[in-house]
Amino acid sequence: MKENQVIGLHHITAIANEAKRNLDFYTKVLGLRMVKKTVNFDDPGTYHFYYGNESGTPGTILTFFPWEGIGAGRNGSGLATHIGYSVPKGALSFWKQRLTQFNVPFDEGEVFGEPLISFKDPDGLQLQFVEAADPDNRPPWQTPEINGDVALKGFYNVTLTLDKADATAKILTDILGYDLQKQEAGRLRFGTSNIDTANIVDILETPDGPRGYNAAGTNHHIAFRVKDDNILMDYREKVLAAGLSITPKIDRDYFFSLYFREPGGILFELATDNPGFTKDEPLSTLGTELKLPKQYEGLRSKIEKALPQL
Numbered sequence: 001m002k003e004n005q006v007i008g009l010h011h012i013t014a015i016a017n018e019a020k021r022n023l024d025f026y027t028k029v030l031g032l033r034m035v036k037k038t039v040n041f042d043d044p045g046t047y048h049f050y051y052g053n054e055s056g057t058p059g060t061i062l063t064f065f066p067w068e069g070i071g072a073g074r075n076g077s078g079l080a081t082h083i084g085y086s087v088p089k090g091a092l093s094f095w096k097q098r099l100t101q102f103n104v105p106f107d108e109g110e111v112f113g114e115p116l117i118s119f120k121d122p123d124g125l126q127l128q129f130v131e132a133a134d135p136d137n138r139p140p141w142q143t144p145e146i147n148g149d150v151a152l153k154g155f156y157n158v159t160l161t162l163d164k165a166d167a168t169a170k171i172l173t174d175i176l177g178y179d180l181q182k183q184e185a186g187r188l189r190f191g192t193s194n195i196d197t198a199n200i201v202d203i204l205e206t207p208d209g210p211r212g213y214n215a216a217g218t219n220h221h222i223a224f225r226v227k228d229d230n231i232l233m234d235y236r237e238k239v240l241a242a243g244l245s246i247t248p249k250i251d252r253d254y255f256f257s258l259y260f261r262e263p264g265g266i267l268f269e270l271a272t273d274n275p276g277f278t279k280d281e282p283l284s285t286l287g288t289e290l291k292l293p294k295q296y297e298g299l300r301s302k303i304e305k306a307l308p309q310l
């Protein structure tokens with residue numbers, strides 16, 4: 001791992017409608033672990049759910065803002081449109097059966113020779129499970145129904161849909177340290193050798209496709225991973241030097257963050273490994289209690305009453 005540079009994806013954040021439906025789908029149907037149950041720090045009447053492996057290792061964390069009653073968004077250009085998970089070799093047959101059992105339609109296909117299935121979560125967010133050519137040795141979270149031979153390892157890739165690839169590609173290569181690795185009709189695959197998992201970003205170029213609209217079932221932002229605050233602030237200088245605006249460092253309790261909008265319109269974040277999800281609860285009980293940031297602790301009873309039932 002090249003620890004002084006971007007080390008793949010940190011987390012991906014999307015928008016959902018009903019909180020309970022989202023929770024049931026990701027923890028029960030897909031078997032991810034809820035590693036943190038908190039609120040949206042900018043809107044404490046809304047949950048913020050984090051799903052991942054046992055400890056919520058960066059590169060495994062999918063997070064949601066479930067806004068009850070929000071309408072459906074539309075996937076299209078200017079959004080990260082597909083979230084790819086890595087599954088063990090041979091696991092796709094298990095997942096096809098399991099999705100069928102839960103009445104989730106799926107498509108089968110392949111990208112760059114790797115077999116995958118594509119399907120949507122209950123809000124329309126597009127997920128892909130990929131049997132990658134290279135082995136993925138990350139230990140997955142297991143449930144009674146989903147054992148380690150088939151469980152999700154963490155992210156494989158994320159796909160950005162753009163009407164023009166160039167300006168975004170330049171951010172990936174010149175700032176974030178990715179290289180163009182493969183290319184096929186309409187798709188560019190970028191990767192970083194700084195880490196060997198969650199290290200792929202694809203760009204789908206759709207010059208005539210519809211523009212995306214950000215609401216339920218669409219991505220809110222994607223976060224790239226850095227080791228600590230010092231490296232985070234080095235990247236802040238690089239983004240500024242490229243002529244883009246970027247936020248100051250923001251304390252997200254479980255990591256420190258910077259946000260900037262890349263030229264294709266997608267919100268990018270840089271997020272640190274420190275301090276991690278065991279900051280305020282032990283590993284064995286991660287995600288079981290509602291955790292609030294300091295500024296909302298005094299409002300706990302009011303917030304708990306306003307949040308939807310799970």
Ligand code: ZN
Nearest residue numbers: 013221223269
């Ligand atoms: Zn984020």
